[in-house]
Amino acid sequence: MTKLSRTYPFSPRSHRICVTSDTSELKKIRDFIERTALQLGFAEQATYNIALAVDEACANIIRHSYKHDTTREFCLEIFVEQSCLTINIIDNGATFDPLSLAPPNMKEYFSKFMKGGLGIPIIRKFIDEIRYQSADSDHPYNVLTLVKRLS
Numbered sequence: 454m455t456k457l458s459r460t461y462p463f464s465p466r467s468h469r470i471c472v473t474s475d476t477s478e479l480k481k482i483r484d485f486i487e488r489t490a491l492q493l494g495f496a497e498q499a500t501y502n503i504a505l506a507v508d509e510a511c512a513n514i515i516r517h518s519y520k521h522d523t524t525r526e527f528c529l530e531i532f533v534e535q536s537c538l539t540i541n542i543i544d545n546g547a548t549f550d551p552l553s554l555a556p557p558n559m560k561e562y563f564s565k566f567m568k569g570g571l572g573i574p575i576i577r578k579f580i581d582e583i584r585y586q587s588a589d590s591d592h593p594y595n596v597l598t599l600v601k602r603l604s
Contacts, residue, residue, distance in 0.1 A: 457526045461543055461594060464530065471528040472511075474519040482511055482529060486540070489531050493538055494603055502579035503538065503601050509575050510542050510551075510597055518546030518595070536603040544595050548587040551576065551597065 458471035470485045472478035483504045490500040511527070519525040527544040551573045576583065582600035586592065 457528055457543065457545055457594070461528060463528075464532070467530045467532050467541075469528055469530045471526055473523050474515045474521065474525040474527065475523045476512065476515055476521075479508055479511060479515075483508055485529065486531075489533065490538055490601075493533050493536075495538070495601075499601075499604075503540075503599075506576040506579040506599060507540060507542070509573070510599065513549075513551075513573075514542065514544050514546060517549065518544055538601045538603070540599045540601075542597040542599070545588060545593060546595065548595050550585045550587060551583070 456471070463469055468485075468489060470482065472481060486504045486507050487500050490503050491497075495503065507529070511529075514527050515521060519527070525544075525546065527542065527546075530541040530543065532539040532541075576599065579601075580599045581602050582598075584598040584600075586596045586598075588595050
């Protein structure tokens with residue numbers, strides 16, 4: 454299988470990291486996000502929230518898109534422009550548009566002692582703008598874009 458890091462058309466203006474589909478890689482991703490957000494001037498709590506949102510998105514790729522197949526790779530590409538942190542999370546696994554998921558009913562969630570399923574609500578809470586482009590015949594990659602503005 455060709456590595457995504459060799460085939461995706463990254464921007465020369467971006468910072469990027471590519472990791473295997475293994476939950477042990479999540480710490481490396483969080484460190485990468487935190488370093489970049491702090492350099493841009495985000496407060497510590499906002500930086501933590503951004504890293505948590507990205508962590509949730511990446512964990513979903515590992516679990517649901519790649520089904521814990523550690524031979525697979527996905528990448529993050531970060532742009533810092535005009536007081537905005539833009540993070541593209543790129544994979545070539547199963548497509549899933551997180552924007553298509555309705556917010557959970559939290560009363561029902563807690564009354565039924567449910568577990569999991571809160572990653573997308575966490576992303577929505579801490580990220581200012583979310584876009585999703587699914588893979589198709591012209592573009593063989595799924596790209597989840599998360600934008601956080603420096604307030």
